Amino acid sequence: MRVLIVSNDRDYIKKEKKIYEDADVALSVESAEVMLSKKKYDFILSDLVKDNLGGCAVKKLDEEKEKKEIRPLKQEIIAVYSFKGGVGKTTFVRTLLESLDKNIKVLVADLNFRDGGSDLSFMLDLPVLPHIGMWLKERTKESFFENLIEYSSSVFILQSPPKVSLVKDIKESDVDTLVKFARSKFDVIIFDLPNEFNEVVKAALDNATKIIALSKGIEGEFARMKEFPYEFLTIFVKPEKGFKKYTKLLNLKYRVISSLSKEIDTVYDFIFS
Template identity: 30%
Template sequence: MQALTFITMGSKPEASKEIRDALVGNARARLLADCDDPDQLLADVLRLRPSAVIIILELENLEKEFVLIKQLAATCPETAIISAARDASPALILGSMRSGAREFIQLPIIADEFRTVIDRVVEFCAGVENSSRKNGRVIAVFSGKGGAGVSFFGTNLAAAMGVSTLLIDLNLQAGDAAFFLGLDTKYSLTDFVNNRARLDDSLMTSLVTTHSANLAVLAAPLEAHEAEDIKPQDVVEILHLLGQRYECIVLDLPHTFDPVTVAALDLADEILVVLTLDIPGIRSTKRALKVFDRLDYQRRKVHVVVNRWSKNIDVQLQKVEMHLGEQLIGFVPNDYRKVMDSINLGRPLVQADPSSKITAEIKRIAALVGGNGHPTSALPRKKLLGGMFNRQRPTAGLELSEMPDPA
């Protein structure tokens, strides 16, 4: 049997050592981390996904510790929470259980009781494994520069997914995703972060704004200064929690590699890089792909999509692919009037004009990255370098100076 993994937290060295020694002495347990700070515990749990955590309670910090247990229970329901204390009063045990702890260990440890707790953790983990459902697919929409149409593409992609989808606007200081959908949002990411200690299904439902049967939005902070309240770890927690509620999450990202954006990109199953076929757009996309390489992202999760495509510049597609070392998997046609009408009306084009060529291409891309079937061919296939999933890099790159300026 695979060993159970544990993370422990305690402020008193003697009690922490006692717990560590008991875990080290049990062949079924493996200690991943030991900390004395609640924020570090939460970060470790989200990062390492242990089988269980053991929190050593201290009477002087009970209220904060019960809040931490509630937060862990909401954030990581697949992790068993165990409280431990020298005081085994019924009130303390009941308080920890009501907060979300599944087991209680009285200190000093009695070997038989500790083995029983380990047995129950084994049972809990077996139940989680049998009943767990896969987290929703996370699709990040990104561009190396502004003006490429990321928000338009991202909102329409979310509306086209065909499954329960949440659009999260991570343009923290100037997010417009809700506007593109014609929504007036009351709550935002800020409210999610500020209320994370008391999050439950009802509260999470109230903090997102429903657009249609299969689409909801979690808006960017309503005030620019609130962006400072959103940290990378908040993004990790949000995606974990909401990934259990939606089949797909689409991230509308800014054009920078700040820590929050990188945290989101780290967790994405697919990254769609949107570019326009002009020299600044191609250069910025090349830079972004180099950053992805430095971040050790596998190229199979990175896809490049051309926005505002026109067959008048089709002749350059092969050179663009060679320069990027990446195939172009989508070509969203250019139709300024339809796009602007859609934006100004606050209706996704895929819903407002289901027969348009833009709609057809976005739906094809949604099927490709969402795993909802076999997409039809991209539009200008004759000029491309091969099959859509053959992601071999060219042996020789093309200097951008060799590319003629698009007309």
């Protein structure tokens, strides 16, 4: 998230920087206009400008992070799963990692292996190298951290390789080792998992402190939910009509949303409460 702070008040800037530590700063409206002509920002925080500047919206601090900072009270390992494809799982992972408090150190481990690269790599516009297959060549702690991609100052990615053959020898114990290494540095570990149930996925689920399942509320998904051997929280995104009868039958813990980006606070409360 790109934020521009426009102010000549040192205390104001300091207050904003506590929340948006990576934000750019312009000390005048004129400087801000120049910066806006060179870079695209998601929004502006300012005590000098009221509504918008250069077509970019100005928001009050209490409209953003100050309204409610969501911070895990303990180290969390979140496995993001689905019972079918096309439910917005990767979009959810991206929204989650980009919205967490900037003081939280986050690792996203992408175990969604497929030839041609994973959806997360494309969505985040990641370089081809490094990837998890490079760590598997040595399996050392040093190599693990060397092969992470720094997505932002607080978010790192262990990405899927461009070819499945590059991780053909991955084992359950590798997932256990990954978690062991990651726990030494990160507050939150997020597993982006395929809608499969193999030994590697099982290892990630075994290590998770919370499992989040995304669903469209389609009848076929509920049959798989019934056989799923783990407790999980379900987020229904624009579910089909009649889904509630299945939630009662399966005694699901769930939330219903229409937009991940607009209702991320609801999702946070559900995950971290």
